[in-house]
Amino acid sequence: MSKGNNKSFSLRARLMLGATVMVFVFLLGLYPALQQIFTRALEQAVEQRLASDASALISAAQVVDGRLQMPAKLPDEEFPVLPARQLGFIYDSQGQLVWRSRSAAEHQVDYQPRYDGKGHEFTRAWDQQGQAFFVYDVEIDLLRGSDAAYSIITMQPVRDYRPMYKSLKRQLYIWLAGSLVFLLGFLWLGLGWGTRSLRHLGRELDEVENGQRKALSDDHPNELLRLTRSLNRLLDSERQQSQKYMHSLDDLAHSLKTPLAVLQGVGEVLARTPDNAEQASTLQTQVGRMSQQIGYQLQRASLRKSGLLRHRVRLEPVVQTLLDALNKVYHNKQVKVEQLYPGELRMPIEQGALYEMLGNLLENAYRLCLGHIRISAGNNKGFCELLIEDDGPGVPVSQRERILQRGARLDTQNPGQGIGTAVVKDIIESYDGQLLIEESELGGAKFRVLLPLN
Amino acid sequence: MKLLVVEDEALLRHHLHTRLTEAGHVVDAAADAEEALFRVKEFNHDLAIVDLGLPGMDGMELIRELRSQGHTFPVLILTARGNWQHKVEGLAAGADDYVVKPFQFEELEARLNALLRRSSGFVQSTIEADILSLDLNRKQASIEGEMLQLTAYEYRILEYLMRNHQQVIAKERLMEQLYPNDEERDANVIEVLVGRLRRKLEAGSGFKPIETVRGQGYIFNEPCR
Numbered sequence: 086m087s088k089g090n091n092k093s094f095s096l097r098a099r100l101m102l103g104a105t106v107m108v109f110v111f112l113l114g115l116y117p118a119l120q121q122i123f124t125r126a127l128e129q130a131v132e133q134r135l136a137s138d139a140s141a142l143i144s145a146a147q148v149v150d151g152r153l154q155m156p157a158k159l160p161d162e163e164f165p166v167l168p169a170r171q172l173g174f175i176y177d178s179q180g181q182l183v184w185r186s187r188s189a190a191e192h193q194v195d196y197q198p199r200y201d202g203k204g205h206e207f208t209r210a211w212d213q214q215g216q217a218f219f220v221y222d223v224e225i226d227l228l229r230g231s232d233a234a235y236s237i238i239t240m241q242p243v244r245d246y247r248p249m250y251k252s253l254k255r256q257l258y259i260w261l262a263g264s265l266v267f268l269l270g271f272l273w274l275g276l277g278w279g280t281r282s283l284r285h286l287g288r289e290l291d292e293v294e295n296g297q298r299k300a301l302s303d304d305h306p307n308e309l310l311r312l313t314r315s316l317n318r319l320l321d322s323e324r325q326q327s328q329k330y331m332h333s334l335d336d337l338a339h340s341l342k343t344p345l346a347v348l349q350g351v352g353e354v355l356a357r358t359p360d361n362a363e364q365a366s367t368l369q370t371q372v373g374r375m376s377q378q379i380g381y382q383l384q385r386a387s388l389r390k391s392g393l394l395r396h397r398v399r400l401e402p403v404v405q406t407l408l409d410a411l412n413k414v415y416h417n418k419q420v421k422v423e424q425l426y427p428g429e430l431r432m433p434i435e436q437g438a439l440y441e442m443l444g445n446l447l448e449n450a451y452r453l454c455l456g457h458i459r460i461s462a463g464n465n466k467g468f469c470e471l472l473i474e475d476d477g478p479g480v481p482v483s484q485r486e487r488i489l490q491r492g493a494r495l496d497t498q499n500p501g502q503g504i505g506t507a508v509v510k511d512i513i514e515s516y517d518g519q520l521l522i523e524e525s526e527l528g529g530a531k532f533r534v535l536l537p538l539n
Numbered sequence: 540m541k542l543l544v545v546e547d548e549a550l551l552r553h554h555l556h557t558r559l560t561e562a563g564h565v566v567d568a569a570a571d572a573e574e575a576l577f578r579v580k581e582f583n584h585d586l587a588i589v590d591l592g593l594p595g596m597d598g599m600e601l602i603r604e605l606r607s608q609g610h611t612f613p614v615l616i617l618t619a620r621g622n623w624q625h626k627v628e629g630l631a632a633g634a635d636d637y638v639v640k641p642f643q644f645e646e647l648e649a650r651l652n653a654l655l656r657r658s659s660g661f662v663q664s665t666i667e668a669d670i671l672s673l674d675l676n677r678k679q680a681s682i683e684g685e686m687l688q689l690t691a692y693e694y695r696i697l698e699y700l701m702r703n704h705q706q707v708i709a710k711e712r713l714m715e716q717l718y719p720n721d722e723e724r725d726a727n728v729i730e731v732l733v734g735r736l737r738r739k740l741e742a743g744s745g746f747k748p749i750e751t752v753r754g755q756g757y758i759f760n761e762p763c764r
Contacts, residue, residue, distance in 0.1 A: 335620055339592040342619035343548045346641035350554035353644055376641050380621050387622060407623065410630040414637070416657055437624055444623030 097273075097280045104272050112261060119257065127250060128219075131241065132207045135171075135221030138239040139205075142173050143225055148233040153177070155184050171241050172218070176200070178234040189240075198222050198236035209243070217243040282306045286313065293320070294394050295431070316393075323393055334387050341379050348372050384508045388438045390515055397431035398439050400462055400471075407444055415451045426462035432469055433536050438512045445505035446473045446532050453477035457527055464538060468518075471534040474525035485522040509534075540655055540699075541565045541715050543587040545575040545601065546617065547594055555588065558644050563678055563691060565716055572596035572604070579610055582715055586655055588647075590617040591629060599632050606633035613654040617642075652676070659702035661763075666701050668761040670746055673701055682744050692717055693736045696729075700749060700759035709756040733757060 094102075147154045153175065173186035178200040196210035196218075205223040212218065218240040227233040282305055292298040300320060301313040349372050356365035401424075408422055432439055450458045454475035462471040480488055489510045509532075513520045518536040525531035542564045546552040552568050559566045567582060569575040572593050579587075587605070591598035602614055616629045616637040626637050635657075636650050652675060656664065666673040670683050678694055680687045689697065699716050700708060710729045717729075733749065740746050748761040 335592070338619040342640040343551060343590075343592070346617075347548065347550040347554065349641040349643065350551065350558070353558075354554075372641060380639070383620070384622060406627050406631070410627045413630050413635055417653070437622070440623040440627065444626070 095280075096283065097276045100276050100280075101269075101273060104276075105269060108265060108268060108272075112265065116261070119261075120254075123253065123257065124250075127246065127253070128207070131219050131246065132221060135207070135219060135239040135241060136205070136223070138171055138173065139221055139223045139237045142175065142237050142239065143223075146175065146227065146235070146237075148227045151233065153183050153227075153233070153235060170245055171239060174236075174238040174240075176236040176238065178236075180236075183235070192218075194218055194220075194240060196220055196222075196238070196240075198224075198238060200224055200234055200236055202226075202234075210240070219243060219246075282309055290394075295397050295399075296436070319393060331387060334383055338379070338383050342376065345372055345376050345379075349376075381507065384441065385511055388435075388441060388508075388512055388515070390435060390438075395433065396435045397433060398436045400426060400430045400432050400439075401428050403436070403439050403443060404447075404460060407440070407447055411447055411451050418451065418454075419456065420451055420454060421457050423457070423459040424461075425459065430462055430464070430469075432462075432471070433538055434512075434516055438516075442509050442512045442534070443471075443473075445509045446534075449505060449532075450475040450477070450530075454529060459525070459527060467538055469536045469538055471536075472531060473534075474527050474531045475529040476525075476527040477529035479524055479529045480522050488522065489520065540585040540695075541567065541583065542651075543575060543578060543584045544568045545570075545572065545587065545593065545598070546590040547571060547592070548590075551590075555647075558648075562648060563695065565695075565718065572598070572601040575601055576604060576608075579605060579608070583712060584610075584612050585658070586612050586651060587614045588617060588651070589614055589634070591625070592619055599629060602629065602632045602634050611658075613658045615647075615651055615654060655702075661702070666698075666763050668701060668704065668748060668759070668763040670744060671701075671740070671748065671761070673698060682740065682746060685743070687739055689736070689739060692732055693739070696732055697736055700757060701763050704759045704761065704763040707752045707755050707758050712756070 145156055147156075155175070170188065171186075172189035172192060172194070173184075174182060174189060175184040176198050177183050180197060180199065192212050194210050194212045202224055205221065208220050208222070210218050210220045219242075221239045223237050225235055225237055227235065286301070286305060286309060289298065289301050293301065300317045303310065303313070305313050349369065352365045352369040352372060355361040355368065404424065412420070434442070447458070447460075450473055454477045457476040459474040460472070461474075462469070464470070488506055510520050513534055513536065516536050518534060521533040521535070523531040523533055540563075542559055544552060544555050544559065544566055546555060546568070547570050549570070552570065556566045556568045567578050567584065569578055572595060575587070575589070578584075589598045589601055593601065596604075598616065598618075602616075605614065613635040614633060616626075616634045617640055618625060618629065618637055619640045621639040629637060635654055638647050638650055652664070656675065661675075664675045666675065671680065672682075672684075673680050675698070678691075678698075680689055680694065680697055695716055696713055699713065710726050713729050713733075714726070717732075733751075737747070737749055740748065748759050750758050750760050752758055
């Protein structure tokens, strides 16, 4: 199950998933820092604003006879120096409140300045209702003497900045989300471009498997070239090995079967003398057995499955070639062959094995039919299914198991070596498939071949 | 029938030569493709039996060459490999049937006779011409059910003329059917044999199917089926 799930994730999807997780983690780390920078910038703006308000108060203040005097009308009452929500306080160096703006009258902010001549301070304070204020506290000596030293304090409620803060934060979210989508989109396209060469390689491999191409091209990125060239060398060596192997098998077949044919002839000549009949019959039986074994083993040996490639061979041309051959051999029978399968159907089996399997099944059908054969095929539930039916005598249920055994032969009158169906069964089993013998609606046998597609 | 056997294994070639001659054929045997090509150039054959595993030019190439030279006689393949790609390739190259080694002679003979019948247009194993009937399997002729006592040579002439009915057959062609290529031939022998055959056909029934075409040969002038 887990194997299947791993298979379904493409390399592109895996890289995309990894990159998405990485980007998210990166943004999660980046977000608090961005927020902090943004808050700092906002607070600096507030500080500057309050500092300028404090400057307005300082310029309005006068010290007469050592006492602070504020104008009856503050500039904020003539000019909008201090907006209504801003508060202004002036304390002397002992910490006594000597003046406050009118707007400050309603608020009891818990802030007590300490005059220590350190210049200015920006901080926060809370009133009795728990409302937070930004506080700007500047110390000033109006007459250059401790008698006229004051703390000028301006405040503004933090909540005045909340809408601005929220809106900026929302904008930050939108920008971040936007850049994330943009980044992932680019990443997807980039990965597509990056893995294009792998898809190209996949297509070329398909073509090799379909027999449309002998080797992979050199039209690949440097990183893949070593792989494709190694694969080509492997394919070439497998092909050469297989050819050499086939030639050796041909030689072996010729060098074993021709002497057997001579022995068969000798047996026939011997059989003519009544005294030798028994020996001749023994000789002929043994020659027959040897020949059957050699034929069977040679056929099996020649049908080795390629380990490198899975095969997908078009059914139609193979069927057509075999029908041309069989129509020639069974010329007098005038067999009608019905073909019911899509023209583009490909079988998951090596070409030589397909020829052997179909050749044996079709020859049986030609030999035993009255005049009608049906070939049907198609893909169904993970299997490629092939049916060969005829209108011959069919195979009795009791003999169906036996016919699939090695060397079994139901019909000793007809030509053939009796190993055809056993070879068919061997081929199918080597591809993890199944061979079933059933009854056909045409009246004869129905051979059902099931080959797994993967 | 005049057959060409191409087989490199001397013992098997000898066996086929003997058995096919016994079966009433005139056999021309060759050990390789080059010799076979020479023989088909010199003589007219009715069928060739070709082993696919020949040394030098192999059987497959020989069949292609025979077909490209315009020879239309049937070709029966002998093959050691029983695999289908091999058989299909041989049949596509121009062969008409195959027999896998080792084989029983009866099987080879049955395939060979079927091919000979097919090539002369006769699907059945008997050829009929009016009251005359020829049994190709038993190699016997009968008129109105009455068996004719023919010698092997007389039968061969009659079968050849009937297979090629309504065609003029030269005496040389008939001689090739009767004698292996390397024996001396005498045209007078054919005249004597045809004369005897005519008399046996005429006796009793007055049936006269064989006519002489002056300077050209003989013709079996009754339609056969």
